[in-house]
Each structure stands twice: as C-alpha cells, then as structure tokens.
Amino acid sequence: MESDKRPPLRVALLGAGVVGSSVAAMLTKHADDFAARVGVPLEIVGIAVRRPGRDRSNTGVDPELFTTDAEELVTRADIVIEVIGGIEPARSLILRAMEHGASVVTANKALLAEDGPTLYNAADRYGVDLYYEAAVAGAIPILRPIRESLAGDDIRKVLGIVNGTTNFVLDKMDTTGAGFQETVEQAQALGYAEADPTADVEGFDAAAKAAILASLAFHTRVSSDMVFREGITDITAADIQAAKEMDSVVKLLAICERTGADHPSGDGVTVRVHPAMIPRSHPLASVRGAYNAVFVEATGAGDLMFYGQGAGGDPTASAVLGDVVAVARHRVAGGRGPGESAYADLAVHDMGKALTRYHISLDVADRPGVLAEVATIFAGHEVSIETVRQQVIASEDGTPQRAVLIVVTHAAPEAALAATVETLAGLATVNEVTSVMRVEGV
Known part of the structure; x- marks a missing residue:
C-alpha cells in the first residue's frame, strides 16, 4: 500500500x-x-x-x-x-x-x-x-456542519441543549418530581456531575459553547463574556410543575440568534444561556438524560437537529479523532481546512435587546380591579399578554383571600419584560412575584 x-x-x-x-x-x-x-x-x-x-x-x-x-x-x-x-x-x-x-x-x-x-x-x-469539533456537544458533529456544510446558507438561529449535567438534572426533576439539590447529588453519584458542579449548573460551560456556536454561525467574533448567562440553581419543583401545566418542559438552552434590520436594535446577534420552558412538541423537549442536541434554523436548509451523547471519553474521543483524520489528510494532500470566518463583524447585542417571552406567576390580592391593574402595567411597558389564568386560594386562617395570576406574554424585548416584572413587584395588590421563566421554541 x-x-x-x-x-x-x-x-x-x-x-x-x-x-x-x-x-x-x-x-x-x-x-x-x-x-x-x-x-x-x-x-x-x-x-x-x-x-x-x-x-x-x-x-x-x-x-x-x-x-x-x-x-x-x-x-x-x-x-x-x-x-x-x-x-x-x-x-x-x-x-x-x-x-x-x-x-x-x-x-x-x-x-x-x-x-x-x-x-x-x-x-x-x-x-x-x-x-475543535469536540469542544461543543461531545460526539455530535455540529461545528463542522455549521462551518462547512452550511457555509452556503444563511443561519438565522441556533438553539441547543449543550450541557449534559443540567439536562440530566432538569429531566429528572420533570420525570420524578425531585428537587434540585437531590437531583444534583444523583448526577454526581452517577458520574454526570463533578464534585463541584458550578461550571455546569451556573451555565459557564454552556456559555462557552454558545460563544463558539455563535462565532461560527454568524461569522462574527463572540467571546464568552458577551454571552448572557443564567444557571438552573433557582429552578424549583413549582417551576417544573408550572411548565407541565403548559404542556412544556424546562431546559437550559444556549440560544444564538441573528437579528435583522427590522429588529428594534438593528442587524446583529444575541447570544444567551438560560433556563426556559419549551413545548413538549418541540424536538428539543424529547432530549432526555445527559444527552445533548442542537437545533439549527437556516434559510435554505430549513430546520436541522443534531442529537447524541454530549460527553464521555469514547464519544468525545470520536469527535477528536474525526478532526485528526481531517487535518492529517490536509497534511498528506497539501493545503488547509477552513480558518476563522469573521467577515460579518456583526454587533453583539446585550440581553436587554433579545426578544423572548415570559411566564410570570403572581400572588395577588383577590379583589376587583387587580387584573385590570396588572394588565395596565403590561400595556405601559408595551408588553402584549397572550394568556392569563387565575386560581383563587381560599383563606383558612382568617387572612384576606388571595389569588394566583399566571401570565404568558407575547414576544417582547427582555428589557421591557424585566421592567414589567419589577413594576409588578412594587404594586400594593401584588403580594409576591413567585416565579418568572422565559418561554422559547413557540
């Protein structure tokens, strides 16, 4: 030979x-x-x-x-x-x-x-x-398809579960009803989480991967300090239950999105990592255990999903060796593979300009006019309400009767949504903002 x-x-x-x-x-x-x-x-x-x-x-x-x-x-x-x-x-x-x-x-x-x-x-x-295929999502071939296979297309959005530890934790909370700490300890016992799980549960690992994905997808230099990051440590069993009532699940998502000229902030990108509710009908909702998946929306190719093991010795080694074969062939034949593509040099918008939706749970006084007052706050911040549900909590100790309002918004800038929640928390008729969760994939 x-x-x-x-x-x-x-x-x-x-x-x-x-x-x-x-x-x-x-x-x-x-x-x-x-x-x-x-x-x-x-x-x-x-x-x-x-x-x-x-x-x-x-x-x-x-x-x-x-x-x-x-x-x-x-x-x-x-x-x-x-x-x-x-x-x-x-x-x-x-x-x-x-x-x-x-x-x-x-x-x-x-x-x-x-x-x-x-x-x-x-x-x-x-x-x-x-x-560096193995840098994101273990065995899943995602970087080379973005860098090479989709080089002739226009990628609009990359939405992914890129951390197996957090997906295992949230999946177990959903299927067993267990609390956060209990599930993290189970993940550690099974080897899915480190003794110090901070990098995973606080979103640092996913944020680094999101920066790499966004850089490749949008031909723009994105570093980890440009990525909005929020972990899963504050997710409660009540949040998981609220998602179930919406026929949704909670996932830690890496979201890299291109904003067009019609966006309020103009042409650019937003890159964020945070927990969010996604409908059970969405392909990412079925990603179980410590598996990873990345959903890509492209103009020409349409919707693509890449799924597989996101960590582990052999799966990650598979991705490493795929790269080794590629660069070895280049050395044998002469030439190089594609280098960095940062020609677009798009603006990286801060989180306040990202478009998302909120699921908000409010503990309010049960009396006439409260719903109208709440709705006025949303309108004042130019946030449109999609649905409202109310549940009355009967008083058993003589205290005033209360109600729970659950509001799901239409898409709006993050800054407007956050300002709405802050204003709601200051209302005399709102006892507590009990839960705020972003909604994606709708």
Whole structure:
C-alpha cells in the first residue's frame, strides 16, 4: 500500500485523562484503519501527562511515550491533540505547536471562547489547521456542519441543549418530581456531575459553547463574556410543575440568534444561556438524560437537529479523532481546512435587546380591579399578554383571600419584560412575584 511507503505523521497528545486515554486507545487499536483513511500511518510520538508513574495500560501505549515535558513534545509533532483543558498552559502549548508547524486538534471550549482569535491568527500565520469539533456537544458533529456544510446558507438561529449535567438534572426533576439539590447529588453519584458542579449548573460551560456556536454561525467574533448567562440553581419543583401545566418542559438552552434590520436594535446577534420552558412538541423537549442536541434554523436548509451523547471519553474521543483524520489528510494532500470566518463583524447585542417571552406567576390580592391593574402595567411597558389564568386560594386562617395570576406574554424585548416584572413587584395588590421563566421554541 502507498501508506506503507510514506513516512508516518507524528502525533503528540497533551493529556491522558478520560478523553485523552480514549483517544490514545483508539489510535493504537485502530492504527491500520487510520493509516488507510489518511494515506499514511499516524504515529504517537509522546503523551504529555502530569504524573507519568500512573498505570495507563488501558491506552495500549508504550509506557516510554509518557512524558512531563509538554513544551518539548509539541516541537516534534505534525499534529498536536490538546485535551488538558483550561486556559494555561494549554494556550501556550498550542501556540508553541503551531509555531513549530503542527496542526492542532483541541477540545478546549473555555480557551476557544475566551481567546479564540489568538489561536486563529496563529494558525493563519503558520499555515496550519485548528480544528475543535469536540469542544461543543461531545460526539455530535455540529461545528463542522455549521462551518462547512452550511457555509452556503444563511443561519438565522441556533438553539441547543449543550450541557449534559443540567439536562440530566432538569429531566429528572420533570420525570420524578425531585428537587434540585437531590437531583444534583444523583448526577454526581452517577458520574454526570463533578464534585463541584458550578461550571455546569451556573451555565459557564454552556456559555462557552454558545460563544463558539455563535462565532461560527454568524461569522462574527463572540467571546464568552458577551454571552448572557443564567444557571438552573433557582429552578424549583413549582417551576417544573408550572411548565407541565403548559404542556412544556424546562431546559437550559444556549440560544444564538441573528437579528435583522427590522429588529428594534438593528442587524446583529444575541447570544444567551438560560433556563426556559419549551413545548413538549418541540424536538428539543424529547432530549432526555445527559444527552445533548442542537437545533439549527437556516434559510435554505430549513430546520436541522443534531442529537447524541454530549460527553464521555469514547464519544468525545470520536469527535477528536474525526478532526485528526481531517487535518492529517490536509497534511498528506497539501493545503488547509477552513480558518476563522469573521467577515460579518456583526454587533453583539446585550440581553436587554433579545426578544423572548415570559411566564410570570403572581400572588395577588383577590379583589376587583387587580387584573385590570396588572394588565395596565403590561400595556405601559408595551408588553402584549397572550394568556392569563387565575386560581383563587381560599383563606383558612382568617387572612384576606388571595389569588394566583399566571401570565404568558407575547414576544417582547427582555428589557421591557424585566421592567414589567419589577413594576409588578412594587404594586400594593401584588403580594409576591413567585416565579418568572422565559418561554422559547413557540
């Protein structure tokens, strides 16, 4: 075979954790298949680890290949795979690898979302590839379809469940009626959540992924600090029940949306991560457990949905190795894959300008004129009401009788909706704003 007559491509792996070990094992076990797919063998020349003495026999790699000298390792590779995560030393090692002519495959969502342009510029400067399919939604092929398959289309919206931990928690709250903390502890026991689940439940992980998705979809540089972020820690069993009464479920959503010239804020994009109610009829509502899914709305292709395992060693390694094959083929044939596309340079609007809908639950005094007073507040902020439901709470202790008003709005700017809720909370007839939840996917 031709592949036997040509020198192998040298592969350096940074990290041998859950994902790194899976990558090494697959590269070793299926070496002949990779050689046939690429055209030359892929040879692991080293694996950088912090503790070289640990037992890593599950990788099938020669123990002599493990090293603590990552800086030296990246200088003698054609392809560097980075799966150590975090900002440093990952950024410095990637830049050093590119400087020495290596293409890079990374799963580092935090680094790409915080400082992607630095990596893109370095890839252009040194004429190498930067691929990162595994940075968003694990095994699901979503970034390359956006970057390549839909390059001739006009993407209007990307709506996704991109964090398996939060989806597991919200799904269990919906199906079992359990509370938030109880469900998080269950996720930790099953290995779906870290001992410190903050990055997941507070939305940091999803926000980094949303920044990457928006950057690709809208040809605009979007960093994680431009993404509105709200986690799920305040979601209660009552919120889940309220969603059920609307035939909806609660999901933590990453929402990247293009705003046209007819939008109140003009042409641009909004990028946000927050919990929201979505109808059970929406495709994303059926995404269960720790699975991920991304829903794409494009002008030409219409609605597309990508679904699969969003984390785990083997699923994420599958995405990493797909990128490895792609960049390896480029090195064999000559040339590069697509680089950064930021030509549109659209304005990234703040959350106040995003269009959304609210589900608002109010504890109010049960007396004439209250509903009219509430409706006047909505009208004053130019927020249109879609539906209103009222439930009277009978008094059993002699206190004045109360009622619960549940209001669902039409779409309106977030700033107007938030101002409406703030005004409602100050009314003498409103005892409490008991719940506020955004509504999407309608």
